[in-house]
Amino acid sequence: MGSSKQLPSALKIKMIDAHKAGEGYKKIAKRFQVAVSSVRNVIKKWQFTGTVEVKLRSGRPRKFSERTVRRIARKANHNPHFTAVDLRTLTPQTLSQQSAAMGSSKQLPSTLKINMIDAHKAGEGYKKIAKRFQVAVSSVRNVIKKWQLTGTVEVKLRSGRPRKLSERTVRIIARKANENPRLTAKDLQEDLADSGVVVHCSTVQRHLHKYDSVKSHQKKTFPVSSPQNSVSEVCKGTSKQA
Structure with missing residues (x-):
């Protein structure tokens, strides 16, 4: 509560x-x-x-807010194919306040950052620079603070393995899967290999499970009819006709 x-x-x-x-x-x-x-x-x-101030409480603060928990529950109910790993990527706490499916926030061009630095050197304030270049005040503050701390405006390479499939590629294979439900993950993997993207079948399946529009199709099974059963069915049919 x-x-x-x-x-x-x-x-x-x-x-x-x-x-x-x-x-x-x-x-x-x-x-x-x-x-x-x-x-x-x-x-x-x-x-x-002797004071009315609230002291810091002991213990680790909660990582998930009530809003985040409701969001996870809604996603899990909406798509039963989601696993705990998939749901983990939806929480803003684990991926710098952005979901992995949405990707990182849009970076400002380096030339724009340099112009903002020049305006700051000229004595302009954050709000004036933000209004001049049509960006948020927080963006101006972050660019200038980073420049003062590191001496550069370039974005450093992030740690971890980069994603093998881009959002555009995932949308393409999802559209193919919806247009032809008979396509398997192996077929989609071969299509990607022809276009120069080499991934495993499990990678294709994992990305497709994240899309609500892609419906899973199970292979229909039929009862096995042995020769003995076939003969007995024929005998039953003839006896009913008689």
Whole structure:
């Protein structure tokens, strides 16, 4: 359920001042539109600790918010083919606030970053630079802070193996799978190999499972008819006709 909403420190101080002036709990609660128990807790804490500030709580903070958990549950219900690994890539905490399926945020061109640095050297502020180049103020701040720290605006190579299939390639094989449900992962793998992309069948299957539009098709099975069963069926048919 999470912790209860904290009252602002300024409001707590006003409640303390009202208590010092001789007002009671109920009168203070009615005046500031809060619960009597909240007034009591604030005053008791101030009397015990001498402050109204909230101390840092012990223990590791939660990695998942309630909103993120609801999002994961909704994705799992919408696509039963999702595994825990697939769902892990949907959480913003694990991949720098962006899902792996969506890819990283769009990078600003290096020339634009250099122009922003030149404007900063000329004495322009963050807001003025952001308005001039039509970008967010946070983007301007990040570019300038990185330049001050590293002396460059170039993006460093990230660690980890790069993705073998781009989003465009995955969309293409997903469209092929929907147009021809008889295609197997092996067929799609061979099509990719012809275009110069060499991947394993499991890679193709894993990416297709992430697409809600791709429906899984199971091979139809029929009962095995042995020669003995065939003879018995024929005998039953002749006896019914007689």
